[in-house]
Amino acid sequence: MQLPVSAPLLPMLAKLVGSIPAGDGWIFEPKWDGFRTIVFRDREEILIQSRDGKSLNRYFPELVDTLLRGLPEQCVLDGEVVIASDRGLDFDSLQLRIHPAASRIKLLAKQTPASVVFFDLLCAGEDDLREQPFEERRKRLESLLKPAAPSIYITPMTQDPSIALDWFSRFEGAGLDGVMAKPIGGVYQPDKRVMLKLKHERDCDCVVAGFRWHKNGLGTAIGSLLLGLYDEAGELQHVGVCASFTMDKRKELVSYLAPYRDDALADHPWANWASSQAAGAGKRMPGAQSRWSQGKELSWEPLRIELVSEVVYEHMQGDRFRHMALFRRWRSDKRPMDCTYAQLEVAPPQELMEIFPHGG
Template identity: 55%
Template sequence: MQLPVMPPVKPMLAKPGSEIPPDHVYEPKWDGFRAIVFRDGDEVVIGSRNEKPLTRYFPEVVEAIRSAFPDRAVVDGEVVVADPDGNRLDFEALQQRVHPADSRVRLLAEQTPASFVAFDLLALGDDDLTQRPFAERRALLEEALPADHPSVHVTPATTDEAEAARWFEAFEGAGLDGLVAKKPDLRYQPDKRVMTKVKHVRTADCVVAGYRVHKSGPDALGSLLLGLYDDSGTLQSVGVCGSFTMARRRELLAEMQDLVTTFEEHPWSWAAHEAGERTPRKNETSRWNAGKDLSFVPLRPERVVEVRYDYMEGDRFRHTTQLQRWRPDRDPRSCTYDQLERPVRFDLTDVLTHGRV
């Protein structure tokens, strides 16, 4: 492979913003695997955000790139998977695509095929475009990729702030999680937070039902396990709360000790899990980090915490939540799914058919 921009390349990043900035180019924020694609003839490399190749996990994307890309190009974008109806992004299905067995990779490529959404052009032919302004790179990207390919798409973009605000609200219903704003004169700067991302921020009152210890040792808390009651009165596991200072982790561990209980007296008993309830698994380890222990210490579900979250994926928080405050005034039984704001459904196909800048 001989390209003017060679792998690996760390992608350009975004810093969080609380509002949509004026006088930018606005794009929907995709919820997938960030990837920089390098194509030189039949050679294709899909590089991940951490510079490790994703190529072997997405053979159908490799074939789509060969059919849609120019013969020699470097493109920044996102690998995504849609739900079976093609209406909404499915990040959980995307995660399952990273599997060590080649036979499993091939099977999943057929069952849950991925697509590539492009949003920046770093090189074309013999030309390194990284020092050209983004507005120019975007125009070249639109010329370089087809408008109607089934598996390779150019992300929608607009310079209309009012239209961007509408996208921010509507596109969440298709599984997207906000906006990315780029200055028209922005040069491509790998690993630099020079774009702006605006994400949905909401709060919810949750029951604290357990904790995991911190990786540094047994004297500090790693994360709090959160629950919400469903319509049947069952406490469902919805995610975790983390991002504490080390001093606060040690304080929280001490504060939780009076609530420690046994699994037999806990709503997430292993018998309930074996019956099919979605709860943390006993002695579970992470698929993505084999050394990471996901077992937890059960707590009596008596304390309520208000957490900040961006959005739900199914019946769970998509990302780690952030602690806002403790809610001693709340009855744990009042912490139900009814309090959550649910986005209006929006078809993913309609997102992809919006016009180009």
């Protein structure tokens, strides 16, 4: 490709904040929950680049055709690949696209076609726009993609903090992750955390049913705690992990958890997943390899079902935490059987067309 902005290019990043920034000088956008992408087009060539600089073209063949039809002949844009359903954004369907079989990808492309939501313009024709203020890049983006082709969208924006807070609460049910805040006059800085993001945060009491050793401390440091919640049938379901500990805390946890390892597998509800064969055939269970694990060591150690911890999570993806939870404290005052899905706050779905009333 012969463009003023060359691939690979790492996207500009954001740092987490606890509230909407005060004062003028900010542009707010919904935070999308998909695959971050930088799209390069040079005439008949399209590159859908992932966050880490790799090509996503083979996984989203329908987007290659869409972008060739809907984008100007020479441009570079920053955005997010998403899949929308009648329940909102579907990250599970998005993950299924990263598959080794081309025939499977082709089938999924027809069944659950993807879209791209753009929120920045880095290059238009021969103009490198990265040193232009974001406000100007946004205006050029709106001019470039108006009217947008089907499956190509521009993210909503506002300079009104009250509208941003309304998005933060209303659009969660559609699968949006929170709100972004970007400096009006900011230039584009690849791989730098110069934007701000406000994300949802909730707490939950979970059963700690097992753990994994730290990759650099096998037998001497804890890597992550395996979390569970009881469903309506009384079965303990694996909902995710928490792993944000200092190395000192990881070592301390070894002795803390030691008494709960004795005879832990005898009546463990996940005993059937303990063997490597069962784990490999399981569905998102402890120790189960998948194409997302990339060969990482995922073997786990069971704990007696006696420990409860309070954790912080952002939101649910189906019946699991979408992202890794954060450990807050032990709850010795709570029974494991009281750790159920009923305690979770579930945001009602919000129609995506509320966000894109004129979308294709």
